[in-house]
Amino acid sequence: MLRSLAPSAALRAPLSPTLSAKQKLMCAPDLPPRSKTDPTPFELTAGHEGELQAFFEANPAYFLAVQGAPVGAQEAYDEIHGELPAGWSYTKKWLIGYRDPASGKLVAFASLVSDLLARRVWHIGLFVVATEHHGSGLAASIFRGIEAWVRSNGAQWFRLGVVAGNQRAERFWARQGFTQVRMREGIEIGGRLNNVRVMVKPLADQGLRSYLKLVPRDDPALD
Secondary structure, X not given: OOOOOXXXXXXXXXXXXXXXXXXXXXXXXXXXXXXXXXXXXXXXXXXXXXXXXHHHHHOOHHHHHHHOOOOOOOHHHHHHHOEXXXXXXXXXXXXXXXXXXXXXXXXXXXXXXXXXXXXXXXXXXXEEEOHHHOOOOHHHXXXXXXXXXXXXXXXXXXXXXXXXXXXXXXXXXXXXXXXXXXXXXXXXXXOEEEEEEEEEEEOOOOOHHHHXXXXXXXXXXXX
């Protein structure tokens, strides 16, 4: 996970102010489809802030591993209202919750950014599954649905950041087919400095060189 978002009431720098009808469709796809066994996806809004905060507080493992501290009182607010760094292009920030249809409880959360830094590059900002479901295969199943969804909407690359030493996350993303392209050192997350492994996954038949042409900031030669 790479949280490069700061609290703000608005997002900036949309990728393009003038899109064709086809491009607009690409920028606003339906949510990932629900399988027969997985929770139901829905798009979170500011009205879900309290529910998301309660979910984070009930499932603090990620925050303890990455920030070395319990969940902050503003975590959900920051996640919902955070803005991308100035000048970063994108089309939309997606906040997707997954609700257990039986209990109605939020059991997973994913934030994604479409067309981040370049068209057809999707970034995973945060992916949290309730602790009670760790080891159940739910995280992998939800991710497969997300991957199929972004592929169907034209994505050619997935990108994310994993804090070095967060072994559960490192193992999970490696199993999903992500490979490291760059190590970014001294990144502040939740008040603590971390080294972040920038990882990518091709979603089309392209080599890494083509990705680095799209996103030169991820070139390992910069390390």
